[in-house]
Amino acid sequence: MMRNKSLPQMVMYGVVSFYTICCILPMLLVLMVSFTDEDTISRNGYSLWPEKLSVYAYKLIFNGGSSVLRSYMISTSVTVIGTCLALLITAMAAYTLSNKSVKFRNALALYFFITMIFSAGIVPWYLICKTLHLTNNIFSLIVPGLLFSPFNLFLMRNFMNGIPDALRESATIDGANDLTIAFRIYLPLCTPVLATVALFYGLDYWNDWWNAIMLVDNKALYPLQYLLFALKSQISMLNELKTLSGGDQDVTLPSESVKMATAIVTIGPIVLLYPYLQKYFVKGLIIGSVKG
Template sequence: MPQSRSERIAGVFIYIILSFITLLVLYPLYFVLIASISAPETVMRGDVWIWPRELSFVGYERLFANSELMRGFLNTLLYTTTGTALNVMMTIAAAYPLSRADFNGRGIFTAIIVFTMFFSGGMIPNYLLVKELGMLDTIWAMIIPSAVSVWNIIIMRTFFQNSIPKEMQEAAFIDGASNMRVLWRIVLPLSGPILAVMVLFYAVGHWNSYFSALIYLSDRSNYPLQLFLREILVQGQMQEMVDISDDSLARSLMDAEAIKYAAVIVTNLPMLLLYPFLQKYFVKGVMIGAIKG
């Protein structure tokens, strides 16, 4: 339909506002990218705004030459993949029974699970529990305490209830299928969008997590990449308060600045690459045509 003049003007203003918001969101990441490949002295002078100045990859060279950072990257990859797999399995195991109308007592179990979302034991009891279970300085300290999210259980349960046709499940039960077979053959193949969302939520949570490592890990060989990045950022803030009078100290500060930007890019790049692969599963049109008649 043809648009009126006022609608066209409103559309132009909407596009301008959205473009401005997009610029505000993307520019910090873009600045970190161009700063990571610019000479550190140009960044510290404030000469880098739109384009990189005096291309330099010293930050990436120093970053990949650091064995601790590479070990931290591998640790984070291990924590993310193992933790996300366990998270998704635990969430499915809790959400599917709670979505079934024939599950006796599901209201009680739901209330108990939701109660833990509002009330927890606190940091000290959690630490003592992890210590008594012998999980300090192990991979399990990064995975088991956050094995499942109540909020994600509720989201997945709601999806199972509203998006998976009950008629298909009933037909499978009439044909003699068990609950596990219905879950594996019918429910999960039709749950691509919610599974993609869960993988993304849990993976981003594990990838960005550093506070749990700060509490439960003391062995640097088990540190995730984010804890090393935190050290770099904190040390950079401390060094900014030091009087730069020695050339070697000034060079170290500039190298630390380059490493900081390079570490931010390396840390965020895997999650940025994950979004395009999961985006197509966000479309709920997967259920179209699932039931005939």
């Protein structure tokens, strides 16, 4: 089949193949290091073909089982609920800004744009969360993230600007209100950009540990990212204390392999989800960025 390909096509396939290998090799290296014995890592460094395999890092992460599984459930629930709510709020705001019959919509767009440049800071944000009682409960992991990203808002608004106004006008003549137009006409046509924005919000919620470290003290509410972050910190501290105190040098806690195992554990759901959203992701980014 390669004989029937022109030289530019062969060059393109070669570049894409090289880029694919460059993307796969780091992931494969992380996977192999996570199954490597810690002493081997200390002696030989990272390697795609370790001398000695070990699952001790995963045993350490899942020790007791319940805490990691509970954190998995919390992260999954927060990601699903938060993504759906944030996507709904962003879609409604984008529909409002794209509706030419809304007065001062450009002023509202400018107001949202200002938040992309200026931030009030951590202290006002924390005081607001305390006032709203967003501490030590599941809502403290969801509500702060509902303050949608202006980038996602403008991405969705630009996509909606590409939908002909005749559709809204025809529906209005037939007696449809804004909710009917938004949910029955606009949102079904916005599937690509909705999938793109949902992926953005999903990644933000899944990888979030900041809300947990600032607003949550109850270990039963720790999301997966923060739980594994605390575990890695404890392992690093124990290794440092062992070195300073001259403790048993034959016992080595797997700090490096735990880091890699943590990466594998946390990116698993996202890696499995992305292929299903890839076709919408690319189309939503391209169309939403050039229209409007």
